[in-house]
Amino acid sequence: MCLGIPGQIIEINDTNDKLATVSIGGVKRQINIACIVDEEHPPQSCVGEWVLVHVGFAMNRINEKEAAETLELLEEMAELMVDY
């Protein structure tokens, strides 16, 4: 029920109603982006961003840097296992 899926915003459709098109693994879908826009992040700035999509809404941005750091740590751990 609480599941969500990552998608990339490819186009803003309506700045007033805060509607955007995301691509979810190649499939396009219109979603509401009200939860991720404010003065600092106007709708137009969201194009290209990765978000988590839940019941037709972008619920948060995915933080690229944090994801990369987590993966790097795990890669290091995996290399350690090979050396072992």
Place this chain on the structure above:
Amino acid sequence: MKYVDEFRDNYKCEALLWQIGKLSHMIGRPLKIMEVCGGHTHSIFKYGIEEILPNTIELIHGPGCPVCVMPKGRLDDVISIAENSNVILTTFGDAMRVPGSKDSLLQARAKGADIRMVYSPLDCLQIAQDNPEKEVVFFCIGFETTAPSTALTILQAAAEKISNFSMFCNHVLVIPALKALLNNPDLQLDGFIGPGHVSMVIGTQPYEFISQEYHKPVVVSGFEPVDILQSIWMLLWQFLEKRCEVENQYNRLVTETGNHQALEAINRVFEIRETFEWRGLGEIPHSGLKIRSEYAQFDAEKKFTIPYFTVADHKACQCGEILKGVLKPWECKVFGTACTPENPIGACMVSSEGACAAYYKYGRLSQIRNAERSIPEKLIK
């Protein structure tokens, strides 16, 4: 797919299992870890994570499935709304099969009620506009993850002055349920895997009381197998170093303070109920949301006469004990016999996120964890 495949990678899973094996050996005592969220329960079974963990680690499947905890009475109430001939009832697919005392929504639909599944609550506004002579009622369920979307839907309905739309609100809150669980003297737990998507809305900060007052560590986790294994690994480090903190494995989505716009939408539209009933767990104070009086015109509880049925759970059903982690599904007398996904007696059998359905579906009919279920030998060393 980006942000999915990397977190399903075999190689990283093996490395984590290898570390988990070493750490659990060093800790040298059995550990009980509860995954609160039904989404985690589902992933754990889907990827066979329980099977590959060292057998000193036991996962307890918590109450975090909004469908599983929906009391029968609320289901009967919503069916009574749907039986009005001028009503179109809409809901998420997950809610369709939950048994009420007589029928599920699916059965009520078969008997002629106009019940439609929607992907997003916003879809209901379209249905309302397309059917001006009907009343569209959204049966809304879900935790904090889903509440922002329904709040924003009400705000949009208000902005567009849609008058034939309302919601029957059944949102529940994770933190009060965790408090109720932690106050239960039967509960024996060493730590928690915290719900990732609830936390993306509320942040990690609301869990601090668990580490501070109840002295149990929490790691907020993502839903892919690498996420879950990494969270277990992080918990094991805490046990080993005798730390007790709230940590965040899912930092690509979760922050300490959550999503402010989402929280603001919830607070504008909803307020906390004095108490709300959870199937299997009973009444839990301050654990549900209702629509604020400013938005009463969108509140189905104000628009319709609700019978407020109260229906006791089936006598044989031990969902409550399962949800508290006191019993395992196969310990329930009717598991897999009178109670199956086709004919669920209790709610844990209804949704694929319920513990009983997961055990049933993935063939753990009577199996109790056994010794061979430790990690592959080459990884132990």
